[in-house]
Amino acid sequence: MRDAIRPETPYNHRMEGWIRIGDVQVDIERLRALAHTCDPMKCRYTKCCCRSYEVTVDKLEIDRVAGTVPDAAKLAPTLIEDGELIDPIDETEGGYCLNTDEEGECVFAYRTEDGAIRCSMHSLALQWNLPPEDVKPKSCTLWPLAIHGKNPAQLSVQDDAYDFPCNTPIEKCTPRLHRGVAEIVEAIFGRPFLDELQAALPQTPE
Numbered sequence: 472m473r474d475a476i477r478p479e480t481p482y483n484h485r486m487e488g489w490i491r492i493g494d495v496q497v498d499i500e501r502l503r504a505l506a507h508t509c510d511p512m513k514c515r516y517t518k519c520c521c522r523s524y525e526v527t528v529d530k531l532e533i534d535r536v537a538g539t540v541p542d543a544a545k546l547a548p549t550l551i552e553d554g555e556l557i558d559p560i561d562e563t564e565g566g567y568c569l570n571t572d573e574e575g576e577c578v579f580a581y582r583t584e585d586g587a588i589r590c591s592m593h594s595l596a597l598q599w600n601l602p603p604e605d606v607k608p609k610s611c612t613l614w615p616l617a618i619h620g621k622n623p624a625q626l627s628v629q630d631d632a633y634d635f636p637c638n639t640p641i642e643k644c645t646p647r648l649h650r651g652v653a654e655i656v657e658a659i660f661g662r663p664f665l666d667e668l669q670a671a672l673p674q675t676p677e
Protein backbone atom coordinates (compact mmCIF):
# COMPACT_ATOMS: atom_id res chain seq x y z
CA MET A 472 0.00 0.00 0.00
CA ARG A 473 1.35 3.42 -0.88
CA ASP A 474 2.09 6.09 1.70
CA ALA A 475 0.01 9.22 1.61
CA ILE A 476 1.38 12.71 1.49
CA ARG A 477 -1.05 14.90 3.25
CA PRO A 478 -0.75 18.19 5.08
CA GLU A 479 -1.96 16.84 8.39
CA THR A 480 -1.88 13.39 9.95
CA PRO A 481 -1.65 12.28 13.61
CA TYR A 482 1.96 11.87 14.66
CA ASN A 483 4.04 11.65 17.80
CA HIS A 484 7.69 12.48 17.88
CA ARG A 485 10.39 13.23 20.40
CA MET A 486 10.64 16.92 21.13
CA GLU A 487 14.42 17.11 21.59
CA GLY A 488 15.88 19.19 18.77
CA TRP A 489 12.58 20.88 18.01
CA ILE A 490 11.59 24.51 18.38
CA ARG A 491 8.16 26.08 18.46
CA ILE A 492 7.13 28.93 16.19
CA GLY A 493 3.56 30.05 16.73
CA ASP A 494 1.35 26.97 16.51
CA VAL A 495 4.02 24.83 14.85
CA GLN A 496 6.70 22.59 16.36
CA VAL A 497 9.63 22.44 13.96
CA ASP A 498 12.04 19.51 13.77
CA ILE A 499 15.06 21.72 13.13
CA GLU A 500 17.57 18.87 13.25
CA ARG A 501 15.94 17.04 10.36
CA LEU A 502 15.10 20.17 8.36
CA ARG A 503 18.60 21.56 8.41
CA ALA A 504 20.15 18.19 7.62
CA LEU A 505 18.22 18.04 4.32
CA ALA A 506 19.24 19.40 0.91
CA HIS A 507 16.42 19.38 -1.62
CA THR A 508 16.79 20.26 -5.29
CA CYS A 509 13.88 19.46 -7.59
CA ASP A 510 15.25 18.19 -10.91
CA PRO A 511 12.62 16.60 -13.20
CA MET A 512 15.41 15.08 -15.32
CA LYS A 513 16.36 12.89 -12.37
CA CYS A 514 12.83 11.48 -12.34
CA ARG A 515 13.28 9.79 -15.71
CA TYR A 516 14.67 6.54 -14.36
CA THR A 517 14.43 6.82 -10.59
CA LYS A 518 11.82 7.13 -7.90
CA CYS A 519 9.65 10.20 -8.43
CA CYS A 520 7.32 11.88 -5.94
CA CYS A 521 4.60 12.18 -8.60
CA ARG A 522 4.25 8.41 -8.87
CA SER A 523 5.01 7.33 -5.32
CA TYR A 524 2.21 8.64 -3.11
CA GLU A 525 -1.47 8.97 -2.66
CA VAL A 526 -1.71 12.76 -2.81
CA THR A 527 -4.38 14.01 -0.46
CA VAL A 528 -6.30 17.21 -1.09
CA ASP A 529 -8.59 18.98 1.32
CA LYS A 530 -12.13 20.05 0.48
CA LEU A 531 -11.11 23.65 -0.08
CA GLU A 532 -8.60 22.59 -2.75
CA ILE A 533 -10.95 20.43 -4.80
CA ASP A 534 -12.52 23.20 -6.89
CA ARG A 535 -9.17 24.86 -7.52
CA VAL A 536 -7.57 21.61 -8.65
CA ALA A 537 -10.55 20.60 -10.80
CA GLY A 538 -10.58 24.08 -12.37
CA THR A 539 -7.11 23.54 -13.81
CA VAL A 540 -8.07 20.38 -15.70
CA PRO A 541 -9.08 21.97 -19.07
CA ASP A 542 -5.72 23.74 -19.35
CA ALA A 543 -3.66 21.04 -17.62
CA ALA A 544 -5.02 18.44 -20.06
CA LYS A 545 -3.23 20.25 -22.90
CA LEU A 546 -0.01 19.14 -21.19
CA ALA A 547 -1.04 15.96 -19.35
CA PRO A 548 -2.86 13.53 -21.69
CA THR A 549 -3.85 11.30 -18.75
CA LEU A 550 -6.46 13.93 -17.90
CA ILE A 551 -8.39 12.90 -21.04
CA GLU A 552 -10.21 9.60 -21.48
CA ASP A 553 -12.30 8.74 -24.53
CA GLY A 554 -12.09 12.34 -25.64
CA GLU A 555 -13.50 13.66 -22.33
CA LEU A 556 -11.82 15.39 -19.42
CA ILE A 557 -11.67 13.13 -16.38
CA ASP A 558 -12.52 13.92 -12.78
CA PRO A 559 -9.05 14.22 -11.20
CA ILE A 560 -10.31 13.72 -7.65
CA ASP A 561 -10.89 10.36 -6.01
CA GLU A 562 -12.93 10.07 -2.82
CA THR A 563 -11.52 7.58 -0.34
CA GLU A 564 -12.42 6.55 3.21
CA GLY A 565 -9.79 8.97 4.48
CA GLY A 566 -10.91 11.94 2.37
CA TYR A 567 -9.96 13.08 -1.11
CA CYS A 568 -6.90 12.41 -3.22
CA LEU A 569 -5.65 12.91 -6.76
CA ASN A 570 -6.36 10.15 -9.24
CA THR A 571 -3.49 8.19 -10.76
CA ASP A 572 -3.00 6.21 -13.93
CA GLU A 573 -2.51 2.43 -14.00
CA GLU A 574 1.18 2.86 -13.17
CA GLY A 575 0.33 4.87 -10.08
CA GLU A 576 1.45 8.14 -11.62
CA CYS A 577 -0.54 11.27 -10.76
CA VAL A 578 -2.90 12.24 -13.58
CA PHE A 579 -1.43 15.76 -13.56
CA ALA A 580 2.10 14.51 -14.30
CA TYR A 581 3.41 14.58 -17.86
CA ARG A 582 6.62 13.85 -19.70
CA THR A 583 8.49 16.34 -21.80
CA GLU A 584 10.36 15.35 -24.97
CA ASP A 585 13.57 14.84 -23.00
CA GLY A 586 11.80 12.35 -20.73
CA ALA A 587 11.59 14.61 -17.67
CA ILE A 588 8.49 14.24 -15.50
CA ARG A 589 6.77 17.51 -14.78
CA CYS A 590 3.63 18.70 -13.03
CA SER A 591 1.05 20.28 -15.33
CA MET A 592 -0.34 22.42 -12.47
CA HIS A 593 3.16 23.70 -11.74
CA SER A 594 3.72 24.45 -15.43
CA LEU A 595 0.40 26.29 -15.64
CA ALA A 596 1.26 28.38 -12.59
CA LEU A 597 4.46 29.50 -14.29
CA GLN A 598 2.52 30.30 -17.49
CA TRP A 599 0.02 32.31 -15.45
CA ASN A 600 2.73 34.12 -13.48
CA LEU A 601 1.41 32.67 -10.23
CA PRO A 602 3.40 31.07 -7.44
CA PRO A 603 3.07 27.27 -7.91
CA GLU A 604 1.83 26.98 -4.32
CA ASP A 605 -1.22 29.03 -5.35
CA VAL A 606 -2.20 26.32 -7.84
CA LYS A 607 -0.84 22.95 -6.66
CA PRO A 608 -2.20 21.05 -3.64
CA LYS A 609 -0.53 21.90 -0.36
CA SER A 610 0.67 18.30 -0.04
CA CYS A 611 2.73 18.69 -3.22
CA THR A 612 4.18 22.07 -2.28
CA LEU A 613 5.16 20.69 1.12
CA TRP A 614 6.99 17.56 -0.06
CA PRO A 615 9.59 16.35 1.00
CA LEU A 616 8.64 18.06 4.24
CA ALA A 617 5.64 16.82 6.19
CA ILE A 618 3.19 18.26 8.70
CA HIS A 619 1.69 15.99 11.33
CA GLY A 620 -1.05 16.63 13.84
CA LYS A 621 -2.61 19.83 15.10
CA ASN A 622 -2.31 22.13 18.10
CA PRO A 623 0.59 22.17 17.74
CA ALA A 624 1.26 20.91 14.22
CA GLN A 625 4.65 19.25 13.79
CA LEU A 626 6.79 20.16 10.79
CA SER A 627 9.41 17.58 9.89
CA VAL A 628 10.76 15.62 6.91
CA GLN A 629 8.84 12.85 5.12
CA ASP A 630 10.21 9.55 6.43
CA ASP A 631 11.18 8.17 3.01
CA ALA A 632 12.56 11.46 1.67
CA TYR A 633 16.07 10.08 1.15
CA ASP A 634 14.78 7.34 -1.13
CA PHE A 635 14.52 10.04 -3.82
CA PRO A 636 17.53 11.44 -5.73
CA CYS A 637 16.40 15.06 -5.26
CA ASN A 638 16.98 14.76 -1.48
CA THR A 639 20.43 14.36 0.01
CA PRO A 640 21.73 14.61 3.56
CA ILE A 641 23.90 17.56 4.54
CA GLU A 642 26.87 16.02 6.31
CA LYS A 643 28.05 19.20 7.99
CA CYS A 644 25.19 21.23 9.44
CA THR A 645 25.16 24.86 8.42
CA PRO A 646 23.55 27.78 10.23
CA ARG A 647 21.01 28.23 7.38
CA LEU A 648 18.44 25.92 5.85
CA HIS A 649 19.24 24.60 2.39
CA ARG A 650 17.70 26.90 -0.21
CA GLY A 651 15.27 24.25 -1.48
CA VAL A 652 14.02 23.59 2.06
CA ALA A 653 13.78 27.30 2.88
CA GLU A 654 11.69 27.88 -0.25
CA ILE A 655 9.20 25.24 0.84
CA VAL A 656 8.93 26.65 4.36
CA GLU A 657 8.34 30.14 2.96
CA ALA A 658 5.74 28.91 0.45
CA ILE A 659 3.73 27.12 3.13
CA PHE A 660 4.19 29.33 6.20
CA GLY A 661 5.30 32.72 4.83
CA ARG A 662 8.44 34.81 5.07
CA PRO A 663 8.17 35.89 8.75
CA PHE A 664 7.94 32.23 9.80
CA LEU A 665 10.99 31.35 7.70
CA ASP A 666 12.97 34.29 9.10
CA GLU A 667 12.12 33.25 12.65
CA LEU A 668 13.15 29.69 11.91
CA GLN A 669 16.45 30.70 10.31
CA ALA A 670 17.22 32.95 13.29
CA ALA A 671 16.52 30.10 15.70
CA LEU A 672 18.98 27.70 14.09
CA PRO A 673 22.11 27.18 16.16
CA GLN A 674 24.70 29.44 14.51
CA THR A 675 27.71 27.30 15.36
CA PRO A 676 27.87 24.17 13.21
CA GLU A 677 28.05 21.08 15.42
Ligand code: SF4
Pocket residue numbers: 520521522526569577578579580581589590591592593607608611
Ligand atom coordinates in the same frame (compact mmCIF):
# COMPACT_ATOMS: atom_id res chain seq x y z
S1 SF4 B 1 -0.20 17.46 -8.57
FE1 SF4 B 1 1.72 17.81 -9.64
S2 SF4 B 1 3.32 17.79 -8.04
FE2 SF4 B 1 1.47 16.85 -7.17
S3 SF4 B 1 1.77 14.63 -7.51
FE3 SF4 B 1 0.55 15.44 -9.24
S4 SF4 B 1 2.05 15.93 -10.83
FE4 SF4 B 1 3.18 15.70 -8.90
